[in-house]
Amino acid sequence: MKRINIKTDLYSVPTTILLLAIVGVGIGVVVSLLAIAFYEAFNWLNKEFLIDPHERIQLVNRPLLLSLATVGVPAVGGLLVGFIIYYFVSARRPLGPSDTILLVQTRGTPQPFGSSIASTFAAVLSLGCGASVGHYGPLVYLGTLVGSLVSALKLKIPNLQAICIASGVAAAISVAFNAPIAGMVFAHEVILRHFSVKAFAPTTVAAAIGFIFANVIFDRPPLFLVVFEGVQYSYEFILFAVIGILGALLAVGYAKGILLCQSYASRSGIPEVFRPMVAGLILGMVALQFPEVLGVGQESLRFATIGGAFELGELTILIVAKIFVTILCLGFGFAGGVFGPILLIGILCGALFGGILDQLQIFGHSGVVPYAICGMMAAATPVIGAPLAMILIVFELTRNYDLTTAAMVAVVFSNLLASRMFGRSLFDVQLASRGFDLSLGRVNALISYGSVTEIMRTEYPIFRTHDKIGKVAYQLAHIGRTAGVVVGPNERPVGVVHVRDCTGRPPTTSLKDVMNPETMRFSQNTNVGQALEAFRQSDYEVAPIVSAKTQKLLGIVYESDVISKYREIADRIRQEEHDPI
Amino acid sequence: MIRFSPLLMLSLILGSSTTWADNGELIISGWGGAYEQAQTISYFQQFEEEHDVRIKIRPYNGGIGPLDFLEHPGDPGWDVLDMTESDSLAACNERLLKEFDKSVLISAPDGTAATKDFFNGAIFKCGVAHVSYADVIAYDERAFPNVKPNSVADFFDIERFPGKRALPRRPIAILEWAMLSYNVPVSQIYDLLSTERGFKLVSKRLNQLKGNIVWWEQGHEPVDLLSNGEVVMASGFNGRFDDARVNHDIPISIIPDGQFVQLSVWGIHRQAQRPDLAAQFIAFATRTDRMAALSNLLSYGPTRKSALDRIHHYAGTMPLITDNYSNAELGINRRIRADSHWYSVTESIRHQWFDEWLSSTGE
Numbered sequence: 001m002k003r004i005n006i007k008t009d010l011y012s013v014p015t016t017i018l019l020l021a022i023v024g025v026g027i028g029v030v031v032s033l034l035a036i037a038f039y040e041a042f043n044w045l046n047k048e049f050l051i052d053p054h055e056r057i058q059l060v061n062r063p064l065l066l067s068l069a070t071v072g073v074p075a076v077g078g079l080l081v082g083f084i085i086y087y088f089v090s091a092r093r094p095l096g097p098s099d100t101i102l103l104v105q106t107r108g109t110p111q112p113f114g115s116s117i118a119s120t121f122a123a124v125l126s127l128g129c130g131a132s133v134g135h136y137g138p139l140v141y142l143g144t145l146v147g148s149l150v151s152a153l154k155l156k157i158p159n160l161q162a163i164c165i166a167s168g169v170a171a172a173i174s175v176a177f178n179a180p181i182a183g184m185v186f187a188h189e190v191i192l193r194h195f196s197v198k199a200f201a202p203t204t205v206a207a208a209i210g211f212i213f214a215n216v217i218f219d220r221p222p223l224f225l226v227v228f229e230g231v232q233y234s235y236e237f238i239l240f241a242v243i244g245i246l247g248a249l250l251a252v253g254y255a256k257g258i259l260l261c262q263s264y265a266s267r268s269g270i271p272e273v274f275r276p277m278v279a280g281l282i283l284g285m286v287a288l289q290f291p292e293v294l295g296v297g298q299e300s301l302r303f304a305t306i307g308g309a310f311e312l313g314e315l316t317i318l319i320v321a322k323i324f325v326t327i328l329c330l331g332f333g334f335a336g337g338v339f340g341p342i343l344l345i346g347i348l349c350g351a352l353f354g355g356i357l358d359q360l361q362i363f364g365h366s367g368v369v370p371y372a373i374c375g376m377m378a379a380a381t382p383v384i385g386a387p388l389a390m391i392l393i394v395f396e397l398t399r400n401y402d403l404t405t406a407a408m409v410a411v412v413f414s415n416l417l418a419s420r421m422f423g424r425s426l427f428d429v430q431l432a433s434r435g436f437d438l439s440l441g442r443v444n445a446l447i448s449y450g451s452v453t454e455i456m457r458t459e460y461p462i463f464r465t466h467d468k469i470g471k472v473a474y475q476l477a478h479i480g481r482t483a484g485v486v487v488g489p490n491e492r493p494v495g496v497v498h499v500r501d502c503t504g505r506p507p508t509t510s511l512k513d514v515m516n517p518e519t520m521r522f523s524q525n526t527n528v529g530q531a532l533e534a535f536r537q538s539d540y541e542v543a544p545i546v547s548a549k550t551q552k553l554l555g556i557v558y559e560s561d562v563i564s565k566y567r568e569i570a571d572r573i574r575q576e577e578h579d580p581i
Numbered sequence: 582m583i584r585f586s587p588l589l590m591l592s593l594i595l596g597s598s599t600t601w602a603d604n605g606e607l608i609i610s611g612w613g614g615a616y617e618q619a620q621t622i623s624y625f626q627q628f629e630e631e632h633d634v635r636i637k638i639r640p641y642n643g644g645i646g647p648l649d650f651l652e653h654p655g656d657p658g659w660d661v662l663d664m665t666e667s668d669s670l671a672a673c674n675e676r677l678l679k680e681f682d683k684s685v686l687i688s689a690p691d692g693t694a695a696t697k698d699f700f701n702g703a704i705f706k707c708g709v710a711h712v713s714y715a716d717v718i719a720y721d722e723r724a725f726p727n728v729k730p731n732s733v734a735d736f737f738d739i740e741r742f743p744g745k746r747a748l749p750r751r752p753i754a755i756l757e758w759a760m761l762s763y764n765v766p767v768s769q770i771y772d773l774l775s776t777e778r779g780f781k782l783v784s785k786r787l788n789q790l791k792g793n794i795v796w797w798e799q800g801h802e803p804v805d806l807l808s809n810g811e812v813v814m815a816s817g818f819n820g821r822f823d824d825a826r827v828n829h830d831i832p833i834s835i836i837p838d839g840q841f842v843q844l845s846v847w848g849i850h851r852q853a854q855r856p857d858l859a860a861q862f863i864a865f866a867t868r869t870d871r872m873a874a875l876s877n878l879l880s881y882g883p884t885r886k887s888a889l890d891r892i893h894h895y896a897g898t899m900p901l902i903t904d905n906y907s908n909a910e911l912g913i914n915r916r917i918r919a920d921s922h923w924y925s926v927t928e929s930i931r932h933q934w935f936d937e938w939l940s941s942t943g944e
Contacts, residue, residue: 002616037634052775053772053775053776054771054772054775054923054926056775057775057776057777057927057930058926058930060928060930060933061933092658221768221769224766224769225762225768225769226764227766292778298772299772299773299775299776299778299779301798302765302772303776304774305762305777306764306765306782307763307783308763308782309778310778354664449760450660
């Protein structure tokens with residue numbers, strides 16, 4: 001039986017610790033610098049392309065130029081993005097956190113380097129042209145890119161790829177939110193999907209480096225700052241829970257909207273290359289009326305925590321417009337994340353909730369701030385499936401215990417409901433549609449992901465219907481098997497034979513009299529999980545694998561092969577999760 | 582406590598009795614009040630003596646409109662201008678000022694080159710900053726015998742602190758204060774002020790003061806308005822309020838929250854009659870000893886290190902551009918460093934908004 005035997009004692013423990021620390025520091029430094037460059041790049045484009053409010057306000061007296069830029073920039077940007085994605089990204093779609101998760105979980109091969117670079121560049125361009133997409137997804141992918149490059153160094157540390165990528169992601173999130181603890185937790189919660197001693201050290205080091213770069217060396221401004229003096233009434237926690245439930249509904253609607261729009265886009269008949277341009281054009285038209293829908297919407301995010309900054313009516317319209325353009329931009333292929341926009345939509349909804357409370361004047365409350373923050377977290381958590389990281393983000397951004405507790409209540413309720421209604425996250429749902437279903441658990445997801453052809457045997461004795469069973473039994477005994485596949489004319493399998501069927505019969509009996517006309521056959525499209533389940537429910541010990549097109553025999557697979565594969569995966573997961581350094 | 586008024590009187594008497602060998606006249610802008618008095622003592626008189634020229638002070642109250650001689654034919658104009666940082670940048674962009682030759686600046690007494698001695702950001706394309714000052718909010722102590730206003734938000738709170746407010750008739754500082762009153766973090770003020778919504782929020786705050794605003798034009802007016810009881814709170818320059826309290830015993834308190842720190846910049850007008858003399862004057866006035874002399878009379882901060890080393894402890898506030906503004910991000914005693922770039926690029930939009938607001942309220 002073949003088993004992957006992962007050596008854990010290649011290096012002494014101090015050497016391993018040192019190597020992991022160096023990996024963490026190295027990845028942390030590189031990712032931090034690249035992440036900051038990423039920010040600078042799209043902010044610079046925002047300025048040059050008149051998306052940035054600083055620039056736009058200088059043009060109020062030149063409305064024609066402003067309108068032209070508002071519609072033209074996203075449209076032309078969309079055309080370029082469509083072109084880059086179509087011709088330079090081999091997957092023909094923007095790459096993001098779901099690719100990271102898949103890569104880490106399956107230990108697969110990374111996307112081609114050129115594709116990754118092109119996708120990241122397309123994200124910079126999308127954000128630079130004001131597309132309503134997030135920047136956190138591309139940043140996570142940037143961390144993945146660096147991590148997988150470093151893991152190619154062949155340091156002979158088990159599970160190095162996952163550790164390196166998790167470190168890269170931790171650093172990226174740490175820079176993005178000035179939140180090192182959240183970065184470290186996010187990498188475990190969303191990417192690694194387990195906590196292990198080995199991954200913990202380098203991800204933490206990388207996250208800390210990210211924080212040092214973002215906060216100490218470059219002094220980057222935090223996402224938002226709020227003044228909050230504490231929750232004044234105990235009953236407000238019930239309202240926070242209500243926001244959690246509303247946030248879950250919002251998140252599910254948002255995630256389903258994106259998926260629907262993606263499938264609509266592929267059915268729409270608009271050529272792939274031009275889809276982002278169409279989205280950009282519509283975005284621009286909406287932005288003529290509501291310029292706040294353009295881009296990341298940093299200013300609106302900050303206004304949301306100011307009581308009275310929005311009238312309730314205009315706030316409602318802005319929320320609807322932002323949801324619409326975001327779903328459109330993401331569905332029609334702009335490169336960017338799903339997280340940034342839902343943060344904004346969530347905080348605006350929270351502000352709306354707070355504003356309505358204000359208008360009702362039925363009971364006292366602690367102002368708009370906690371409601372805005374709860375709304376933001378409740379809506380965003382289910383989309384990325386990271387409740388712990390979200391709670392920590394609030395804590396690290398606001399450094400306010402009261403606010404964190406309030407957000408925690410909202411996050412918990414939101415997560416409970418949304419995971420029931422939709423799934424753990426949009427990433428997981430996307431991956432499930434690509435055949436990798438993490439909702440089954442890591443072991444089952446991995447088993448279900450691999451095609452049965454990966455463990456297929458191509459060298460095996462071929463039995464014909466006219467063969468005598470004496471010869472068959474002899475041949476099977478010779479190769480140490482108790483079952484084989486019977487092949488008919490045209491090289492198509494017609495049945496399976498087990499030694500148990502041959503016992504007690506004359507050796508000259510024809511095979512066709514004893515064989516089981518097989519009812520179980522696999523193809524390239526059968527995954528190992530399905531094969532395992534099929535064997536479990538039948539008496540067969542072997543199954544033919546045929547070409548889905550021609551029905552011709554490609555190879556065979558024994559039940560024992562499938563079980564070995566299962567054990568191999570289970571062992572790997574166990575080792576990842578429990579091995580010491 | 583420093584009292585310079587008797588000294589000033591003496592010098593004025595001496596000055597008026599002296600007959601100058603007429604080497605011509607240098608026209609310099611003047612802001613009036615305690616600031617102009619301190620400048621006269623620290624800069625003007627000595628320069629007149631050393632260079633055999635007459636200095637003519639011509640009032641100037643900010644903005645770049647008055648600098649445009651094409652719009653003011655027959656105007657004698659100014660040779661040397663003492664401008665706010667943002668006005669100076671805007672005037673430079675409009676080519677109303679000459680490019681400044683920083684080689685005229687005089688080294689520190691210990692030999693440190695001037696360009697090293699000046700604080701970062703003090704030397705501009707069209708001028709050199711010579712003092713840092715702050716727009717602050719002050720109140721008449723007699724008006725609030727019990728609870729005292731102590732934050733920017735209190736300035737807008739007519740219910741808790743009733744009475745008239747004095748504000749400059751210019752869209753400056755009030756924008757930042759309105760943002761602070763909404764608890765906008767200092768570092769994000771200009772981001773939010775760059776949106777229409779930001780301006781709407783400012784209008785909303787100003788609307789709360791409707792009917793309670795007394796506009797002032799010249800820097801000395803806020804002190805007068807407070808001291809004669811016409812208003813209960815006023816925005817104005819920190820040095821003037823300090824001077825009123827320290828040197829004239831006027832019961833004025835400065836609210837420590839919301840100091841709006843700016844630079845005053847010397848510049849030479851493009852059409853100056855005597856550009857060389859103007860440059861000599863700027864070199865003289867920014868000499869370490871002269872700069873220190875002014876800051877010893879008035880609580881405006883110097884812009885070069887060697888001058889800062891020569892200032893004795895002053896009883897009032899002294900804003901410095903070297904202070905760490907990020908520490909005062911949230912909470913009480915916030916301070917804002919004016920974003921002069923933002924000011925220079927929003928010149929027209931700010932005035933447009935302000936004029937619209939004025940006409941909408943009939944102010």
